[in-house]
Amino acid sequence: MFRPALSVSALFLAMTVSLSAQAQVTVKDAWVRTSVQGQKATGAFMQLSAPQDMRLIEARSPVAGVVELHEMAMDNNVMKMAAVPAIDLPAGKPVALQPGGYHVMLMDLKAPLAKDSSVSLTLKFKDSKGVVSQQELKLPVKEMTHGLGKNGAAGAAHKH
Numbered sequence: 001m002f003r004p005a006l007s008v009s010a011l012f013l014a015m016t017v018s019l020s021a022q023a024q025v026t027v028k029d030a031w032v033r034t035s036v037q038g039q040k041a042t043g044a045f046m047q048l049s050a051p052q053d054m055r056l057i058e059a060r061s062p063v064a065g066v067v068e069l070h071e072m073a074m075d076n077n078v079m080k081m082a083a084v085p086a087i088d089l090p091a092g093k094p095v096a097l098q099p100g101g102y103h104v105m106l107m108d109l110k111a112p113l114a115k116d117s118s119v120s121l122t123l124k125f126k127d128s129k130g131v132v133s134q135q136e137l138k139l140p141v142k143e144m145t146h147g148l149g150k151n152g153a154a155g156a157a158h159k160h
Helices: 004-022
Strands: 026-033 041-049 054-060 064-075 078-083 087-089 095-097 102-109 118-127 132-142
Touching: 026 118, 041 087, 054 064, 087 095, 095 102
Parallel strands: 026 132
Antiparallel strands: 026 041, 041 095, 041 102, 054 087, 054 118, 064 078, 064 102, 118 132
């Protein structure tokens, strides 16, 4: 016996799965800065590209008691850092989360983060229609290089 309702439901489910796969944010060059005994904060950095206008609205990690989205910027020749409620991801345009700019702050670290270990990080996004999605990531822990970040800020000066 043919059941058209079942076929329509299956088709709808396939389309929903396909749409959610297409809406995934691309994450490139993701890493977390090492920390040492007694250090209570570090940063996570990456490049994000969204296929449609989206916002990064939250980050979570089991290695930290507090995880916040942050922006570091120059204000009257003084570098200032502050939490931001979200980071806009314009459709098709890569957004760098890097030392000296936007980044994810991992605070109240539960243990030092050693080079060549990895950190679980969950990113939560909201699209222009209000649909929330999340991505689970495993980021490698690396030492900070001494290159320049956004605004010409020296990476070595990015301390918290």
